[in-house]
Amino acid sequence: MPGGLLQPPPKHLRQWFMLALGGLMMAVAVVPSQGAEFIRCQLADGFDFPVGKPNADGYYKSRGYWPNGHLGEDWNGRGGGNSDLGAPIYSTARGVVIISENVGVGWGNCVIVRHPYRDETGKINMVDSLYAHLHQRVVKVGQVVEKGQLVGTMGSNNGMYFVHLHFEMRKNLRIGMNRSQFARDNSNYYSPTDFINKHRVLQTSFTKYPVPTGLFAPYGRALADARSDGGAVIQVPALPSVDRSRLPAAGPSDDDEDFWSKLRSRLKDGKLTPGAPPQN
Structure with missing residues (x-):
């Protein structure tokens, strides 16, 4: 190749690629913002609970989800008090880590995983799971994690709360850590337990799909x-x-x-x- 430059693919291959990518993005209802990147990942084969995998054995839901109020679920160990400090927290399904950071203020250590899956209509969709107030994080941004893989340990945000896991499931991929910009209702959030129970076993394949990252607005300290x-x-x-x-x-x-x-x-x-x- 002259000058060591890569030659563009044939026109018909470029057209096929653009059509395939366009169809996928329409299927997942995501329009990537400027600067978005993609990590390839297989579809989730089902969702489990993030504690006491797979069925939350040894844990209870101390605070539930309700629209326009508490937008996730709080999970505690049955040992009482802060005996669950350092308990393992697991990814609810296969996906890509899009946030792993100490956000500070009322959140502390947070991990968000984005999960591609085939919904009940057969369409490929995506959902974000959030794990907050962690004592430790053990995953990094861009990492592909499997269902039941350790993402961190249960914490208290440096003593701000009793030890617990705050767990959310988001249908809107743009929320990130900027919840105040979005409606606090079922248009943007799922009831985590309801979602998991409805998606315990899912159809998957060996195909790896591009999972977008960086769709949310910048945030920080x-x-x-x-x-x-x-x-x-x-x-x-x-x-x-x-x-x-x-x-x-x-x-x-x-x-x-x-x-x-x-x-x-x-x-x-x-x-x-x-x-x-x-x-x-």
Whole structure:
């Protein structure tokens, strides 16, 4: 090849590739944003619970999912207290790790895995699972994980909460860690237990499908209103550990605002105090 340059593939192959890729992206209802990358992964063959695999043996759901309120499930070991500190947390299904980071504030160590699967209509779809407040993370972004593979261990976000796993299943792939930008209802979230029970065994194949990453807006240790004009950034101070005896009991909150909205309000008003962290 002259000058060592790669020659483009024949026109008919380029057209076939573009049609195939376009059809796949329509099937999964994802329009990649600028900078999105793809990791190839086989379809999930089913979903299991993230603790006490595969059926949550030895664990109970201390707080459930409800739209416009708690957008996931909290799982605890049956040993009581903080005896479940360091308990293994497993990927609910085969997928690609798209976030593995200490997000700080009310989240702590978080992992998000994106799962391609064939839904009940036969269409290829994708869903995100989130694992929050972890004591340790043992996976990295871009890693393909299998159902039941260790992704981290159960924690308390450095003593902010009683030890537990906060677990979410998202149908909207753009949420990431920016929940305040999206409706807090069934249009964006699944009830995790319901979703798992309906998808325990799924049809799969040896084909590896491109799983998009980087679809969500940037985030980090600074919280910003997600506006097109890049609104003001609020620096978040380090939150001290709190006395667990002062933490509110698990259950529905009278205030259903998103964690980030409440935290921004408290920061602006100078009312950020230890001992009363906003509920996630």
